Amino acid sequence: MRTSNHLIGLVNFLTFLLSIPILGGGIWLSSRANTTDCLRFLQWPLIVIGISIMVVSLAGFAGSCYRNKFLMRLYLFVMIFVIAALIGFIIFAYAVTDKGTGRVVLNRAYLDYYLEDYSGWLKDRVADDGYWAKISSCIRDSGACRKIGRSFNGIPETADMFFLRRLNPIESGCCKPPTECGYAYVNETVWTPGGGLVGANPDCTAWNNDQTFLCYQCSSCKAGILGSLKKSWRKVSVINIVVLIILVIFYVIAYAAYRNVKRIDNDEPAGEARMTKSHPSHFQL
Structure with missing residues (x-):
């Protein structure tokens, strides 16, 4: 069980690290919006996704360290929506910049x-x-x-x-x-x-x-x-696609490790009951 907890903690920590390039991409788009591209609302969904992954990963990391199943479940539950949001953003970015070139x-x-x-x-x-x-x-x-x-x-x-x-x-x-x-x-x-x-x-x-x-x-x-927006968004989208693939792999690993922790916890009470039954107390009142 301790190994599974350590694995979940490691995956959450790596997920936290993956949030950095997503957040960095949003900040880069924000800087572009203030200096060249001049569209100041497009970067916010990416910044929100990056911050969400960062916060949820920290919650999952804390849950694995302190064996808090609620935080582990919260991580697994919320990350589904975060991954879906990231997929939606990537599709949106490619859809709105699909046509047109110099x-x-x-x-x-x-x-x-x-x-x-x-x-x-x-x-x-x-x-x-x-x-x-x-x-x-x-x-x-x-x-x-x-x-x-x-x-x-x-x-x-x-x-x-x-x-x-x-x-x-x-x-x-x-x-x-x-x-x-x-x-x-x-x-x-x-x-x-x-x-x-x-x-x-x-x-x-x-x-x-x-x-x-x-x-x-x-x-x-x-x-x-x-044309400038297309170049900016395509650069960020390539990074996001790579991060998304790694994020999905980490999520699958974390889910499998959590299932293993849950199975072991469920087996422990049954094992203790069998030991009590096979070794009854010799001292009775």
């Missing part, structure tokens, strides 16, 4: 982003005018476009050098006009109409060289946010 542009290393390439709940959320006002303000305040500038020995980079850069989705979608608009490069965030011609894309007329406007009201900027 388009390859001729003679450019970076991709261009188009809102029509995305679909579903997350696109509708980001494209909503009321919600986009908050997101665009966040992007502007984060200084994402201010950081895009480069110089070499005090000399700004040329157009050819800029075209070879691998911009992230927000830099490509929000800090420059779409390539099809035909704007001529002046610097990273200043562009002029090339030969007086501007493409038919509505984003072409939405572009403004004023550094407080740029392409923050462009559909390409909204697509850039969706």
